[in-house]
Each structure stands twice: as C-alpha cells, then as structure tokens.
Amino acid sequence: QKEVEQDPGPLSVPEGAIVSLNCTYSNSAFQYFMWYRQYSRKGPELLMYTYSSGNKEDGRFTAQVDKSSKYISLFIRDSQPSDSATYLCAIHTSGTYKYIFGTGTRLKVLA
C-alpha cells in the first residue's frame, strides 16, 4: 500500500466552481499535512500547512484534515483560471527529514 494516495486527474472545472482535491494516507503517525501548488515548468510552492484535525482557511483555500479517516482535502472556492496547476499533498513526521508526496492532481479551470 502506498503511504500517500492521490488521484492524478486531470480535473477540469468551469471558472467560479468549488474544487475539492483529496489525499489518503496509511500511517497514523504522520503529523503535518501540506498542500503544494506547482505551475508548469516551476517548482512546487507551499499553499497550506496544517497540524491538527479540522479546517484551516486562507482566502479562497481551505485545508481539511480528518485524522480518524486518514484523509486530507483542499477546497478552492471561486476557482480562477490562474488556479490551473498541479496540486500535491505532502505529509511529514516531526523529527524526521522525510516528506512524502502524493502524485499530484492536475487541475484546469476553464474561463
């Protein structure tokens, strides 16, 4: 079983839609959960960083963690064409150097 599972997409939505991106993980010891955005021909950049179960909001982005189900989500409200990118979930355990990434979900927001 992979440590982190993420649907690679692609996912196409119309402008203004609410987007839901998801990952599942297998090891309950993981503590930190991140979402990175990667534009074409660029390196990943951190969007959201959470530690506990529950929701964290930043503008149009909401990160959700459900540790009991080992499920993390990223919601994008009022999606824009500029949100078109690949979104990678990542998981980390304190005291280690390992960051484990999902495959990334490619998102296209159509104008």
Added chain:
Amino acid sequence: ETGVTQTPRHLVMGMTNKKSLKCEQHLGHNAMYWYKQSAKKPLELMFVYSLEERVENNSVPSRFSPECPNSSHLFLHLHTLQPEDSALYLCASKGGGELFFGEGSRLTVL
C-alpha cells in the same frame, strides 16, 4: 534573487556524458534535498543533507553522486545515466517545517 536557485534549468546529455546539477539556497537553512519528479509519479526523495552531512540516501543508483560543500550549496553529479533517468530534478531546502523548492533542472538522457 529567489530563495532556491537551480542550474542549469535544462540539460540534455548522452548516456556516456558526465554532468552536474547545482543548487544554491539563500534562506539560511541547514538542510537541503534532492527529489526526482517523473510524470504521474510522486516526488521521489533521493538525498538529504543536514549541516553538510548526508542524512538520507534513498537507495539511489551510484550513477547519481551528491555533494554538499557547505550549507548553501548542493550538487548532483551525473554519469553513465540511462534514458529512464530523464526527469525533473528538484532541489529544496528545509526551514520551519516547510520545504522551499527551486524551479528544477529538466534532464533528458538520450
């Protein structure tokens, strides 16, 4: 000057060539990473250096040889590569629990 700079951005090499990828970080971080990114695969951790000491070596073939002369610079020396090594190679530095990535070096092995 961006936080993490990688050169070259693009590299084409034959299977018998020797080349190097360079990474430089201007963030004052102590840990630096090499990841390999291939299409439809998760980022694969290759090497991690902390304070110039290698702390992770993820069963990477010996044709990839890392070097970390100081906490700001990281190299990946390449020799006798295979076509399946064609990928985007990402460098990152670690600060405050977050990884800061460079823009990557796109490698094509002919």
